[in-house]
Each structure stands twice: as structure tokens, then as C-alpha cells.
Amino acid sequence: MTKKHAPFRIGVIGGNRPGPEFLKLAFEVGRLVARSGAVLVCGGLGGVMEEAARGAKEGGGTTIGILPGNRTADANPYIDIPVATGLGYTRNSLVAMNADVLIAVDGEYGTLSEIAYGRIYGKDVIGLGSWDIKGVTRAGTPEEAVELALKKRP
Amino acid sequence: MTKKHAPFRIGVIGGNRPGPEFLKLAFEVGRLVARSGAVLVCGGLGGVMEEAARGAKEGGGTTIGILPGNRTADANPYIDIPVATGLGYTRNSLVAMNADVLIAVDGEYGTLSEIAYGRIYGKDVIGLGSWDIKGVTRAGTPEEAVELALKKRP
Amino acid sequence: MTKKHAPFRIGVIGGNRPGPEFLKLAFEVGRLVARSGAVLVCGGLGGVMEEAARGAKEGGGTTIGILPGNRTADANPYIDIPVATGLGYTRNSLVAMNADVLIAVDGEYGTLSEIAYGRIYGKDVIGLGSWDIKGVTRAGTPEEAVELALKKRP
Amino acid sequence: MTKKHAPFRIGVIGGNRPGPEFLKLAFEVGRLVARSGAVLVCGGLGGVMEEAARGAKEGGGTTIGILPGNRTADANPYIDIPVATGLGYTRNSLVAMNADVLIAVDGEYGTLSEIAYGRIYGKDVIGLGSWDIKGVTRAGTPEEAVELALKKRP
Numbered sequence: 001m002t003k004k005h006a007p008f009r010i011g012v013i014g015g016n017r018p019g020p021e022f023l024k025l026a027f028e029v030g031r032l033v034a035r036s037g038a039v040l041v042c043g044g045l046g047g048v049m050e051e052a053a054r055g056a057k058e059g060g061g062t063t064i065g066i067l068p069g070n071r072t073a074d075a076n077p078y079i080d081i082p083v084a085t086g087l088g089y090t091r092n093s094l095v096a097m098n099a100d101v102l103i104a105v106d107g108e109y110g111t112l113s114e115i116a117y118g119r120i121y122g123k124d125v126i127g128l129g130s131w132d133i134k135g136v137t138r139a140g141t142p143e144e145a146v147e148l149a150l151k152k153r154p
Numbered sequence: 155m156t157k158k159h160a161p162f163r164i165g166v167i168g169g170n171r172p173g174p175e176f177l178k179l180a181f182e183v184g185r186l187v188a189r190s191g192a193v194l195v196c197g198g199l200g201g202v203m204e205e206a207a208r209g210a211k212e213g214g215g216t217t218i219g220i221l222p223g224n225r226t227a228d229a230n231p232y233i234d235i236p237v238a239t240g241l242g243y244t245r246n247s248l249v250a251m252n253a254d255v256l257i258a259v260d261g262e263y264g265t266l267s268e269i270a271y272g273r274i275y276g277k278d279v280i281g282l283g284s285w286d287i288k289g290v291t292r293a294g295t296p297e298e299a300v301e302l303a304l305k306k307r308p
Numbered sequence: 309m310t311k312k313h314a315p316f317r318i319g320v321i322g323g324n325r326p327g328p329e330f331l332k333l334a335f336e337v338g339r340l341v342a343r344s345g346a347v348l349v350c351g352g353l354g355g356v357m358e359e360a361a362r363g364a365k366e367g368g369g370t371t372i373g374i375l376p377g378n379r380t381a382d383a384n385p386y387i388d389i390p391v392a393t394g395l396g397y398t399r400n401s402l403v404a405m406n407a408d409v410l411i412a413v414d415g416e417y418g419t420l421s422e423i424a425y426g427r428i429y430g431k432d433v434i435g436l437g438s439w440d441i442k443g444v445t446r447a448g449t450p451e452e453a454v455e456l457a458l459k460k461r462p
Numbered sequence: 463m464t465k466k467h468a469p470f471r472i473g474v475i476g477g478n479r480p481g482p483e484f485l486k487l488a489f490e491v492g493r494l495v496a497r498s499g500a501v502l503v504c505g506g507l508g509g510v511m512e513e514a515a516r517g518a519k520e521g522g523g524t525t526i527g528i529l530p531g532n533r534t535a536d537a538n539p540y541i542d543i544p545v546a547t548g549l550g551y552t553r554n555s556l557v558a559m560n561a562d563v564l565i566a567v568d569g570e571y572g573t574l575s576e577i578a579y580g581r582i583y584g585k586d587v588i589g590l591g592s593w594d595i596k597g598v599t600r601a602g603t604p605e606e607a608v609e610l611a612l613k614k615r616p
Contacts, residue, residue: 006226006236064235070251070275070550072160081218081235082160084251088532088548089428093398093421097224097238109427109443113401116421120397121224133441135417224396240396242378243582244555247575263581263597267555270575274551287595289571314534314544372543378559378583380468389526389543390468392559405532405546429532 008153009064010146011041011099011123013114014048014107014130022106025128026051027058028142029103034061036150041066041099043092043114044075044082048105053078066095093117101152103145104130124152162307163218164300165195165253165277167268168202168261168284176260179282180205181212182296183257188215190304195220195253197246197268198229198236202259207232220249247271255306257299258284278306316461317372318454319349319407319431321422322356322415322438330414333436334359335366336450337411342369344458349374349407351400351422352383352390356413361386374403401425409460411453412438432460470615471526472608473503473561473585475576476510476569476592484510484568487590489517490604491565496523498612503528503561505554505576506537506544510567515540528557555579563614565607566592586614 010033014026030052033040040056042049044065053063057078065079068091075082085091092110096102096117102125104111111130118125119135126148127136139145164187168180184206187194194210196203198219207217211232219233222245229236239245246264250256250271256279258265265284272279273289280302281290293299318341322334338360341348348364350357352373361371365386373387376399383390393399400418404410404425410433412419419438426433427443434456435444447453472495476488492514495502502518504511506527515525519540527541530553537544547553554572558564558579564587566573573592580587581597588610589598601607 006229009226064237066237072163072252075160083218083220083237083248085239085248086251086550086552087398089425090395090398090401090548093401094237094239097240098226109424112441113421113424113428116417116424117397119417120421131441133420133439240398241552242394243579244394244549244552247552247555263578266595267575267578267582270571270578271551273571274575285595287574287593314537317534372545374545380471380560383468391526391528391545391556393547393556394559402545402547405548406534 008038009041009098009100010038010149011095011102011114011118012048012052012105013042013095013102013111014052014105015111016045016047018047018106022048022129023051025142026105027055029105029128029145030055031059032142032146033149034059036146038150038153039064041095043067043095044079046076048107050076050078052105064098066091066098089113096123097121099123101149102126103128103149104136106130124149162192163195163252163254164192164303165249165256165268165272166202166206166259167196167249167256167265168206168259169265170199170201170203172201172260176202176283177205179296180259181209183259183282183299184209185213186296186300187303188213190300192304192307193218195249197221197249198233200230202261204230204232206259218252220245220252243267250277251275253277255303256280257282257303258290260284278303316346317349317406317408318346318457319403319410319426320356320360320413321350321403321410321419322360322413323419324353324355326355326414330356330437331359333450334413335363337413337436337453338363339367340450340454342367344454346458346461347372349403351375351403352387354384356415358384358386360413372406374399374406397421404431405429407431409457410434411436411457412444414438432457470500471503471561472500472611473557473564473576473580474510474514474567475504475557475564475573476514476567477573478507478509480509480568484591485513487604488513488567491567491590491607492517493521494604494608496521498608500612500615501526503557505529505557506541508538510569512538512540514567526560528553528560551575558585559583561585563611564588565590565611566598568592586611
């Protein structure tokens with residue numbers, strides 16, 4: 001058996017309680033990520049994380065959720081591979097670490113920490129209605145966001 | 155879509171450089187874990203971790219590797235879902251946290267830390283030529299070890 | 309013996325390799341923090357962290373350094389209490405967690421992650437030539453920055 | 463200013479709810495640690511941790527508490543330098559990492575994890591009524607335990 005090439009992973013980050021328009025965007029991003037054949041990585045809980053994972057399952061993909069708590073059962077129902085960390089918000093670093101590229105949808109300070117870690121770890125970050133700061137490439141639609149993310153695929 | 159029942163996870167823990175007889179035991183444990191339908195969780199690197207994962211793939215199962223470093227590419231070739239943590243040895247806590255029950259094969263102090271965390275988190279620990287201490291149930295063969303582990307399946 | 313009131317802690321965050329003008333600002337911030345009687349918390353390494361700690365020692369204060377590596381000996385020479393974490397960049401969360409208020413001097417993405425964690429943990433963040441984003445209160449001088457920070461003292 | 467030689471640190475580990483005889487031993491260990499001029503490192507909470515810290519303050523020493531939660535205010539009243547981690551039990555690794563040598567008093571699985579990490583990090587571990595396993599040097603009294611620990615002082 002030879003070393004498998006690990007599937008490309010797109011992280012979708014964003015808050016627990018975004019407005020309804022961002023939930024729709026997150027779902028669509030997740031669906032397009034799955035359609036592209038990439039694995040979705042997220043924080044495993046509600047809001048943007050749950051809608052992105054729900055979209056990814058709708059799109060026939062695989063979802064990994066890096067959880068703040070110490071119980072895999074805390075994951076939203078659309079997570080295939082829940083990973084418990086028990087690290088609280090400190091787990092945000094691990095969400096960024098486990099994605100090859102990040103798409104931020106809306107988001108508050110938790111998302112900002114994941115954007116920062118994405119950049120620390122040398123990952124590209126694409127923003128969809130998210131923090132408009134240095135190091136974040138703005139996208140106007142889910143299609144554009146996923147297209148930009150896929151450019152990082154080797 | 156209703157909440158999926160998360161698959162039962164058996165953690166296999168043990169050292170990087172065990173004797174050849176323990177590598178054989180680890181492979182067989184991994185194979186039997188997979189045959190039972192359980193997911194294998196391990197530390198993702200070499201030695202017992204790699205042989206258990208190789209056995210699990212031989213048995214047609216799924217493998218999760220919780221890695222000490224910050225690169226998923228460091229996982230051994232038999233890991234389906236590598237999880238980078240960047241926590242060094244501190245990740246041992248997360249290996250125990252992400253299994254429903256643990257089987258320890260041989261092992262030194264890293265394995266001892268995982269046994270301890272297994273017990274802290276209320277998981278049963280089965281030992282196969284491993285630390286013979288309070289809280290570890292001894293098994294004589296891979297078959298017995300996996301049989302004991304499966305008794306914890308809900 | 310009754311419970312001691314823990315001393316007020318001011319975190320000074322900023323990069324490893326800032327320009328010389330920011331090193332001067334960091335030194336002066338550290339000196340004023342110490343003069344106020346507050347304890348200085350930082351990441352324990354070079355650049356802004358080292359100059360702030362050097363300033364704090366010049367001002368007669370106490371310094372805590374929360375280090376990314378697993379050796380207390382890696383701290384810069386002005387750290388009284390080095391704390392090894394072995395968490396790499398993930399330790400940035402702990403820097404923010406261990407301060408009552410944060411002053412950011414210059415800084416790149418590591419500093420941005422600490423600003424984000426400061427806000428996640430409900431701490432005020434004051435910026436001195438740092439990220440000019442929501443949640444960061446701008447100060448024009450070290451004096452103003454420390455004055456703003458001290459307003460958070462109970 | 464030249465690099466200060468960091469003070470020698472002795473970690474005292476043990477459970478939250480030991481029997482009263484172990485509380486006495488922990489107090490005496492802490493007192494002797496302080497008398498020797500070493501800094502006491504512990505987990506910062508109750509039981510053995512609190513009695514050791516109380517003893518150290520009685521002996522005129524300095525105490526560092528590496529806490530599982532994210533609030534420094536959770537430390538017992540005898541901790542001079544509380545360090546919040548938010549890592550839960552995973553912080554046990556950091557307790558071991560921040561001591562030059564460890565003394566284990568009584569203790570359950572949390573203590574076992576700290577003993578294991580002590581050995582992983584190459585630190586000597588001395589046991590006083592604690593886990594009687596490979597890698598732990600037994601001491602009969604607090605005096606003997608601290609004496610053995612001090613042999614590791616450079």
C-alpha cells in the first residue's frame with residue numbers, strides 16, 4: 001500500500017449566531033465544497049458551522065468537526081468525523097491548522113482568531129461578508145469563494 | 155436528516171519503537187477492530203500506531219490519527235483522517251478523549267499518559283503486554299483485547 | 309491567611325521583529341506598566357515581548373512570559389516567571405487569557421490572534437500602532453495606552 | 463543586565479481529595495521546598511495542591527499554580543502566580559513541563575498522567591505514598607522526598 005494523497009480540505013469558519021442570509025451562504029459554500037471533492041473542516045457546532053456541514057452532506061461530501069468540548073456527541077448532526085479537544089476557544093488554532101485553505105463567512109472574534117491562525121500557518125483566507133482586513137481575499141458569492149479556495153488545490 | 159449515531163471508536167495506544175512481537179499484536183488488534191465495524195483511533199505515527207492502522211485498513215476499516223505536530227502529512231500512510239494538533243506530547247490527552255475504549259499494546263511513558271487520561275475520562279483500558287497497573291484490564295491475545303473492548307459498545 | 313487579591317495584569321502583545329520605533333514604544337509601555345504596580349504578561353520571546361519585559365524590569369516590576377516551547381530557558385532574560393506550554397502558536401490564547409487587559413504594539417498575525425482572544429475572553433484591547441479594527445481602542449502614546457489599560461483596574 | 467539563572471522548581475502533584483494524612487505530608491513537602499529556596503509548582507487547586515502551596519507560603523517561598531480553567535481567580539489562596547490555561551485535564555502536561563523535578567503525594571489518575579509526563583519530559587519523579595511504578599523513586603518521608611528532589615538542582 002502506498003501513501004495516499006490526503007484529500008484537499010477546505011475550512012469554513014464563522015459564528016454561532018449569524019443572520020439568516022449568512023446561514024444560506026454557509027450552506028451553499030458547504031455544498032460547493034463537497035461537490036468539488038474537497039473535505040469540509042469546521043468547528044463542529046451551530047450557526048455557520050452547522051449550515052456549512054449540512055450543505056456538504058447535501059453535496060455528498062465528508063465533514064470533520066474540531067470541537068471545543070471533550071465530547072464527540074456535541075457535534076452538530078452533519079459532522080461525520082467529530083474530534084473532541086477539550087481546549088475551549090483555544091481549539092480555534094486547530095481548526096485553521098487542519099484546513100488547506102479557509103473560507104470565512106460573517107463571524108465575530110472567534111472567526112477573527114481563526115483567520116489569524118490561518119495566516120500564521122500560511123493558509124489563504126477568503127472572506128464572504130467577513131472581516132475585511134489585510135490577509136483576507138474578498139469574495140462576492142459562495143461560487144467565487146469556493147473557486148478561489150480551489151485554486152490552492154495542488 | 156436525523157442525528158447519526160456516531161460509530162464506536164476503539165483507541166489503540168502504544169509506543170513508537172516496540173519489539174517485533176508487539177508490532178504483530180498491534181496489527182492483529184487493528185484488523186479485528188476494523189472487522190468489528192469500529193473506527194480505530196490512534197496517535198497517527200509509527201510503531202504500534204502504524205501497525206494497528208495498517209491492520210485496520212487490511213480489515214476494511216476507518217482510521218483516525220491524532221498527531222502531535224502541525225502537519226497532517228506527518229501521519230503514517232494508513233491513516234484516513236489525520237488530525238494535526240501542534241500540541242506535542244500534550245496531544246496524548248486528545249487521543250484518549252476521542253476513543254470510547256482504549257487498548258494499550260506494550261508502551262512506555264507516552265502510553266502511560268494515555269492510559270491515565272483514559273481513566274480520567276472514564277474510559278475502560280485494556281492492556282496487552284502493557285502497563286500492569288490499577289485500572290488496566292489485562293488481555294492475553296488480540297482477540298481477547300478486542301472482545302473486551304467491544305463489551306463497551308452501547 | 310485570607311485570599312490575596314491577585315495583582316492587576318497588563319498583557320503586552322506584539323511581534324518578534326518590529327521596527328525600531330516600536331521597540332522603543334514597547335519598552336516605554338513596559339516601564340509604565342511596572343510603575344503603575346501592574347504585573348506584565350507577554351509571550352516571553354523577543355521583539356516587542358522582550359522590550360516590554362526589559363522596560364518592566366527597569367520600572368521595578370514583575371514579568372510573566374507564556375512561552376510557545378516546552379523549555380522555560382527559552383524566555384528572554386527579562387522574564388521573572390517563564391511558563392512553558394509546548395503549544396506553539398496555540399499558546400497565544402493563553403497569553404490573552406492571563407491578562408486583565410491587553411496593549412498591542414505593532415504586530416502581525418500572531419498579535420491579531422491575541423487581540424481576537426482578548427475580545428473572546430471579554431478583555432479590553434488597546435492598540436499602539438497595531439491592528440486598527442473593531443474592538444481595538446487606539447492610543448497615541450505609551451502613556452495613553454497604559455492610562456487606558458489602568459482604567460480597567462478594579 | 464545578564465540572563466538570570468531561573469530558580470529551581472519543584473512540582474508537587476497529587477489529588478484533590480486525599481486522606482488527611484496525605485494533606486499533612488503535602489503541607490510538609492511544600493514547607494521544605496520553600497525552605498530550600500526552590501519555587502513550588504502545582505496544579506493550583508485543592509487537596510494536595512493547596513496544602514503544598516500553603517506549606518510553601520508558611521516556609522516563605524513562591525508558588526506557581528497551573529490551572530485547568532480559564533480564570534486565574536480559581537487558584538487556591540496560597541498561589542502567588544496563577545496561570546490559567548483553559549485546557550482542562552490536558553493542562554497536567556504543563557504542570558510536569560514547568561517543574562525541574564516532581565514529588566507525587568498520593569494521587570489518582572490525574573497524578574498518574576503528571577508522573578507519565580514528568581518521565582516523558584525527562585524529569586525525575588519521587589513518590590510519597592503515590593503510584594509505585596517504574597520511573598517513580600519512593601521516599602518514606604517529606605524530608606527524604608525533598609532531599610531527593612534537591613539532588614537534581616544544578
